[in-house]
Structures are given as C-alpha cells and as structure tokens.
Amino acid sequence: MKFITNILNPDELIKEAIERTKQHSFTQGSEVTEAEVVGVMISKYFRWSGDDIFTASFSAFEDSNFHTFNEKFNKLWEEGNE
Helix, strand or coil, rough: CCCCCCCCCHHHHHHHHHHHHHHCCCCCCCCCCCCHHHHHHHHHHHHCHHHHHHHHHHHHHHCCCCHHHHHHHHHHHHHHHC
C-alpha cells in the first residue's frame, strides 16, 4: 500500500488559500484580516448567493455554540426574505 506523505493538512490548505486570495483580491499593501479574506472567499465561492452565504454563516455560528444568536440571526434572515 502506498501512502502519500506530501499532502497538506486542512489548516495549511486554508492558510495557502487565504494568502492567494489576499494577493489576487486586494490591492497590494491593503491591511485586511484573515477573517475578511475568508469572507471574500466564501462570497466568491458561493457566487454571491445570499442564501448560501447565510447557511455557511449560520453553520459556523452553530458550530461555535452561538445558539441564541443564531435564533435571532435566522429570524432576521427570514424577515428580510419575505
């Protein structure tokens, strides 16, 4: 059985994607946080679909145990999409 030993771990892959997005999506010298870059990555990945961006955000908050916030977030989203 062959094992591939040069595969990057998920954290390394995400860091690499952040750096590449920073280089190609922001002007040189821009001071942006990793969170801002990831936000742009998510927006582009989902092709600016508010529903998909909301679902990803909701899942991230849920995974981080922001359950009470998510109840309000979901209600606000539903009200804005009536």
